[in-house]
Amino acid sequence: MKITYVEFPEGLTTDGRDWEEIKKKINSENSDVLVTNEMPFGKWLSASNKFDALCAEESILAHDMGIDALKKLSIPLILSSRPVKCEDILANEAFALANGEYHFAHQKHYFPDETGFYETEWFRTGKKGFDTFESDKLTIGFLLCTEVMFNEWARSYRHQGAQLIVIPRATEHSIENWKTAASMAAIVSGCYVVSSNRVGKVGDDLSFGGIGFAFAPDGSLISETSEDNPIVSFELDLEFVEKQQKQYPCYVREITSHTKNSISISN
Numbered sequence: 001m002k003i004t005y006v007e008f009p010e011g012l013t014t015d016g017r018d019w020e021e022i023k024k025k026i027n028s029e030n031s032d033v034l035v036t037n038e039m040p041f042g043k044w045l046s047a048s049n050k051f052d053a054l055c056a057e058e059s060i061l062a063h064d065m066g067i068d069a070l071k072k073l074s075i076p077l078i079l080s081s082r083p084v085k086c087e088d089i090l091a092n093e094a095f096a097l098a099n100g101e102y103h104f105a106h107q108k109h110y111f112p113d114e115t116g117f118y119e120t121e122w123f124r125t126g127k128k129g130f131d132t133f134e135s136d137k138l139t140i141g142f143l144l145c146t147e148v149m150f151n152e153w154a155r156s157y158r159h160q161g162a163q164l165i166v167i168p169r170a171t172e173h174s175i176e177n178w179k180t181a182a183s184m185a186a187i188v189s190g191c192y193v194v195s196s197n198r199v200g201k202v203g204d205d206l207s208f209g210g211i212g213f214a215f216a217p218d219g220s221l222i223s224e225t226s227e228d229n230p231i232v233s234f235e236l237d238l239e240f241v242e243k244q245q246k247q248y249p250c251y252v253r254e255i256t257s258h259t260k261n262s263i264s265i266s267n
Contacts, residue, residue, distance in 0.1 A: 001137065003164070003194055004031040004075070004233040007210035007225045008040045010200030013062065014069040022231070027074045029233045033138070034073065036080040037196040037212070038145050038168040039092060041066035047202045049118040051089055056122070059083045059090075071100045077135050079166050081108070081144055086126040092119075094142040094168070096133050105133040108144040116172070116206035132160045138236075143185065145169040148178070148195075154185035158250060163241045167195035173209035179221070187219035190245035192236050199230070217244035 004026060009018055026034060039045075042062030045055060063082040070078050078097040083090045092108035107127045111119035130153045133140045141157030141164070148154070148167050157165055165185055171178055178195070186193040192214065199210030212225040212232065217240055225232050244250060 001033065001236040001238070002029070002031040002233055003033045003035065003192070003214070003236050004029050004231060005035040005194050005196045005212040005214060005225065006037065006232075007197050007199045007212050007230045008037050010198050010202060010208055011043055012041050012066075014041070014065050019069065023069075023073065025231045029231065031075055031233055032077060033164075033236075034070075034075045034078045035166045035194045035196050035212075036070075036078070036168055037198045038081050038170045039063065039083060040080060040168075040196075040198070041082075044170060044198070044202050044206070044208075045083070045090075045122050046117050046119045047206050049121055051121050056083065056090055060085070067097070067102065070097055077138070079105075079140065079142070079168070081142075081168050083123075084126075086124045089121075090123050091126045092123050092144055093127075094144055096135065096140070098135055103133060105140070106130065106142040106144070108147065110146045110150065112146055116202070117170075130156055132157060132162050139163050141165045141189075141191070143167050145171065148181045148185055151181070151184050151188055154189040154191070154193075158189035158191060158245060162189060162191050163238060164236065165189060165191045165193045167193065169195050170198045170208060172207060175209060175211050175213075179213060179215075182213065183215050183219040183221070186215040186217055188249060190217045190241060190247070190250040192217055192241065196225075199227075217241050218247075 094106040096103045113120040141162040196212040198208035214222040
C-alpha cells in the first residue's frame with residue numbers, strides 16, 4: 001500500500017499554479033493514501049490573537065473549495081483536516097475522503113496559546129474522543145499536530161486496531177521534538193506514523209518549516225520531505241505492523257489496581 005505525504009505552501013489555493021503543480025505530482029505517484037498538512041488551504045488563522053468571524057468564514061470556504069479539488073485527485077483515500085463551525089467559533093476537524101466521500105474522523109482536543117499559534121482563541125472541541133477511522137483496507141488514528149505530544153493516544157489507537165497514525169501539522173523550523181514524539185508514537189503503537197507540514201512565512205513573526213516525515217512501526221525514520229522534494233511516498237507493509245504490535249512495548253498492559261484478592265488490567 002503506497003502512502004504519500006507532503007509539505008504544502010502557506011496560503012494554498014486551488015486556483016493557482018502551485019495547486020496545478022501539486023496535483024500533477026501527486027497524481028503521478030499513483031498512491032493509495034494521501035496525508036495532507038493541518039488545515040491545508042487558505043491563510044493560517046491562529047497567527048492572530050483575536051478571533052475574526054470573517055476570516056473564519058473565508059477559511060471554511062477555502063477548505064470547501066479545497067475538498068472539492070482533493071476529491072478530483074486520483075487517490076482513493078485522503079486524510080486531512082479543516083475548520084468547521086463550533087459554538088461561536090471553530091473546531092479543527094480531521095476527516096477522510098474515501099473514494100470521494102467525506103467521513104468525519106476526529107476533532108482536535110489540545111491547543112497551544114503562544115505567538116503564531118493562538119489556537120485557544122479560534123478553536124473548541126465540539127466532538128470528544130480519539131476513535132479510529134476504518135477504511136476498506138486500513139485502520140487509522142488521527143493526532144492533529146500538538147496531540148502527538150500526548151503519547152497515551154497513540155497507545156490507545158494501537159488497542160483499537162490502528163495500523164497507521166497520521167499527524168497533519170503546522171509547525172516551525174525546529175522539528176526535533178516533533179520527530180521524537182512521532183517516533184515514540186510509532187514505538188508504543190506499532191503503527192506507521194506519517195506527518196505532513198506547511199511551509200512558508202506568515203508576516204514577520206511566523207515561518208513554517210515544512211519537512212513532512214514517516215516513521216516505521218519500530219520507530220525508525222523512513223523518509224522526509226524537503227524543499228527540493230516536497231511530495232514523498234513509501235510502501236506501507238501491514239505484515240510489519242502485525243509483527244511489531246506483538247513486540248515490546250506494544251504488548252504491555254497496564255496494571256491499574258492491585259489488591260490482596262484481585263488484579264485489574266487495562267488494555
